Amino acid sequence: MxxxxxxxxxxxxxxxxxxxxxxxxxxxxxxxxxxxxxxxxxxxxxxxxxxxxxxxxxxxxxxxxxxxxxxxxxxxxxxxxxxxxxxxxxxxxxxxxxxxxxxxxxxxxxxxxxxxxxxxxxxxxxxxxxxxxxxxxxxxxxxxxxxxxxxxxxxxxxxxxxxxxxxxxxxxxxxxSTLISILSEWEGRCGDIINGIEAEIAKIKDQTVRNSILKRQCTLALEKAIAADMDGGEDNTGLRSGGRNTKHSLRGGRTAGGIRFGGSSTGGNISNKREYSDDQDDDDDDGYFDNASDGGLDVSGSRMEIDEGAGASRGATRQTKRLLGVGRKT
Known part of the structure; x- marks a missing residue:
């Protein structure tokens, strides 16, 4: 055209x-x-x-x-x-x-x-x-x-x-003149539309900035929470580990506290101990055996019980047992 x-x-x-x-x-x-x-x-x-x-x-x-x-x-x-x-x-x-x-x-x-x-x-x-x-x-x-x-x-x-x-x-x-007035009115409507579009664009940009700030704040708060949780987890782990070690030490003390070794080379705890017990004839212990004369272990405050036998009811030969009593009252 x-x-x-x-x-x-x-x-x-x-x-x-x-x-x-x-x-x-x-x-x-x-x-x-x-x-x-x-x-x-x-x-x-x-x-x-x-x-x-x-x-x-x-x-x-x-x-x-x-x-x-x-x-x-x-x-x-x-x-x-x-x-x-x-x-x-x-x-x-x-x-x-x-x-x-x-x-x-x-x-x-x-x-x-x-x-x-x-x-x-x-x-x-x-x-x-x-x-x-x-x-x-x-x-x-x-x-x-x-x-x-x-x-x-x-x-x-x-x-x-x-x-x-x-x-x-x-x-x-x-x-x-009529065309000019029509075009002027059309120009005014176009200007209003453009102003409205620019206002919406400004709102969108402002909302985008706010969303970005909020997202950054949420990210920082999450990172702080994760860091605090990790620090608390390490402290609690140490306490739990220390508690378990303390308990183990206490149990070890109760277990081996009744036996003290004079020599420093033993480290205070007995790694190998033997316990001979006879639940049926525990009351028939007839003496003590002192092993100090052998020049070996020096057992302080311990006693050794020798079972004379199981009795006539068992019909067995006499058996000798050694019992290292830990914390037994005499």
Whole structure:
């Protein structure tokens, strides 16, 4: 669609050069330029030609009446419609190329204003008597890249579905203030939306920072808790280990405390001890055996019991047992 606008501007340039030349002083000459420009098959924009001084001079009181209508005609080609041409008196008669051009330009304007774009509405606005001629006009507009449309003659009512329109119509000067107010309102709405988006972005960033700080605090608290637990575990382990060693020492003292060895080489505890006990004949101990005369172990405060035998009831021979009593009361 932008290419169509570029081609239209390029096609209009020769006519603009003619109106700005020194020979464009005659109203007839300028009117002839307007007639040729509006009949050219590739010209669809006319605002640049309309702004030239030679064309604007046609509206002065000194211009003959037969040429004044060309200024209004060019304005209708720039932003008007076929219906406006039909309702305006005193305008020049159009040739076939001009009539086709004005109907095509009017189709662009009607495509943006009429919904739905029915065959009947277009035929009435463009003064087209039959549906076949209307379809031919729409087909020409499609192949000229003026619109993107699809004909639907089988629908009820038959319609023309236009999806895109080329930007080839000029803006009417009276509507500029209205367009400015519309665009200003649209700009204000866009500004409000942008401010709202920026406020949401600021909130998200602030919440992200808060979440990061909270996460860091939770991580530090967890690390401190783990470190404190590890320190307490080591202290408790030491206490438990010390308690077990103390208990073991106490038990060892109770176990070996009844036997004291005079020699320093024994270390105070007996690693190998033998205990001979006879639960049945413990009361028949008849003496003590002192092993100090042997030059071996020096047993202090200990006594050795010798069992004379199991008695007649057992019917066995006499057995000698040695008992190293630990903490036994005599």
């Amino acid at each position: 932008d290419q169509a606008h570029s081609r239209a501007l390029e096609a209009l340039q020769p006519f603009i050069h003619l109106t700005t030349s020194s020979t464009a002083s005659s109203p007839r000459f300028v009117a002839n330029i307007i007639a040729n420009a509006t009949s050219h098959p590739n010209t669809y924009v006319f605002a640049e030609l309309l702004e030239t001084s030679a064309v604007q001079a046609l509206g002065s009181a000194d211009t003959p009446e037969e040429f004044r209508g060309y200024l209004k005609l060019l304005e209708i080609f720039a932003w008007g419609t076929w219906q406006e041409y039909q309702e305006t008196p005193g305008l020049p008669t159009l040739n076939d190329q001009q009539a086709l051009k004005l109907r095509l330009l009017s189709l662009l304007s009607l495509s943006s204003t009429i919904r739905p774009l029915t065959y009947q509405a277009l035929m009435q606005a463009l003064s087209i008597p039959t549906a076949v001629k209307l379809e031919s006009l729409v087909t020409t507009a499609i192949y000229s890249s003026l619109i993107v449309a699809r004909l639907s003659p089988a629908t009820n009512p038959p319609t023309v579905n236009v999806t895109a329109v080329a930007p080839l119509r000029d803006v009417r000067p009276q509507t500029v």
